[in-house]
Amino acid sequence: MKVLVIGAGNMGLTYAQGMSKSKLLKKRNIMILDTSEEKIKELNEISHFDVYKDLKDCVPFADIVFIAVKPYHSEELFKAIAPLVNKEQIIISIMAGITIDYMKDLTGLDKVVRAMPNLPAQIGRGLTSYIASEAVSKVELILVENLLDTTGKSILVSNENFIDASTGISGSGPAYVFYFMQSMMEAALQMGFSKNISKVLVSETFTGAVELFNQADHSPNKWMDMVASKGGTTRAALDSMEDNNVNELIKEAAFAAFNRAVELGK
Ligand SMILES: NC(=O)c1ccc[n+]([C@@H]2O[C@H](COP(=O)([O-])OP(=O)(O)OC[C@H]3O[C@@H](n4cnc5c(N)ncnc54)[C@H](OP(=O)(O)O)[C@@H]3O)[C@@H](O)[C@H]2O)c1
Numbered sequence: 001m002k003v004l005v006i007g008a009g010n011m012g013l014t015y016a017q018g019m020s021k022s023k024l025l026k027k028r029n030i031m032i033l034d035t036s037e038e039k040i041k042e043l044n045e046i047s048h049f050d051v052y053k054d055l056k057d058c059v060p061f062a063d064i065v066f067i068a069v070k071p072y073h074s075e076e077l078f079k080a081i082a083p084l085v086n087k088e089q090i091i092i093s094i095m096a097g098i099t100i101d102y103m104k105d106l107t108g109l110d111k112v113v114r115a116m117p118n119l120p121a122q123i124g125r126g127l128t129s130y131i132a133s134e135a136v137s138k139v140e141l142i143l144v145e146n147l148l149d150t151t152g153k154s155i156l157v158s159n160e161n162f163i164d165a166s167t168g169i170s171g172s173g174p175a176y177v178f179y180f181m182q183s184m185m186e187a188a189l190q191m192g193f194s195k196n197i198s199k200v201l202v203s204e205t206f207t208g209a210v211e212l213f214n215q216a217d218h219s220p221n222k223w224m225d226m227v228a229s230k231g232g233t234t235r236a237a238l239d240s241m242e243d244n245n246v247n248e249l250i251k252e253a254a255f256a257a258f259n260r261a262v263e264l265g266k
Pocket residue numbers: 006007008009010011012033034035036039068069070071073076077094095096116117118119171
């Protein structure tokens with residue numbers, strides 16, 4: 001089986017490397033294509049992939065075409081690959097907002113997968129939600145899932161709306177966590193800690209809290225109750241967040257990403 005990755009940016013390269021580290025594919029069965037001369041030069045230096053700059057030299061030979069360009073490049077790309085594809089090929093797209101129907105219309109292909117990964121894929125801790133068109137068989141779906149799982153975990157969703165929704169939660173979510181971390185680091189600095197100590201304080205707090213959360217079946221609310229005692233320090237912080245409506249604001253932010261994903265798909 002041959003996989004072609006189109007777009008060797010952050011995500012495309014992450015998946016190409018994930019697939020190449022797994023035992024699913026031989027390194028020489030991963031092709032990668034980018035339009036940027038600079039990228040092509042870098043890729044040739046890494047040298048464990050077959051690198052291309054012309055679609056006609058690689059698209060017809062791929063069983064799976066994995067698309068990782070920015071959404072605004074999709075129309076031009078799909079029109080260019082349409083004359084080169086055959087009905088047996090599967091397209092996997094990780095582009096935000098680009099719908100299955102749109103991909104089918106522009107490429108003429110029936111087997112299309114839409115996936116939404118997130119940044120921790122870069123360290124094998126990603127979360128990818130995905131959905132496939134009806135023409136993708138059960139066996140092919142397992143293969144797709146195995147490819148996506150080379151960068152972490154994947155979740156098959158029941159309708160495409162959940163891809164846009166997961167963009168608002170897991171896709172864009174790492175940035176919300178960084179936002180929270182930034183605020184806490186700024187507070188630590190203002191309290192007089194050095195940059196290095198602020199970083200350790202914040203990062204260990206996040207890591208520890210997430211590990212604790214994963215070890216028991218408690219809701220975040222229950223954990224908060226366990227940490228915060230009446231009249232104590234944590235309760236003062238949580239009350240301040242409640243007074244400032246932080247909970248609603250975070251939900252609003254997640255919906256802003258969800259709505260933007262829907263908008264991109266129009
Ligand atoms: N980054 C994330 O956390 C994340 C999360 C979920 C989903 N995604 C999705 O992943 C996709 C890729 O994001 P990214 O951050 O990896 O983007 P990126 O770093 O900009 O990478 C895209 C690469 O594709 C190249 N390219 C552009 N047009 C092309 C074409 N027609 N054929 C081949 N290569 C082409 C770009 O070259 P130039 O730089 O020269 O244009 C660039 O090297 C996006 O659609 C995004 O929605 C990203």
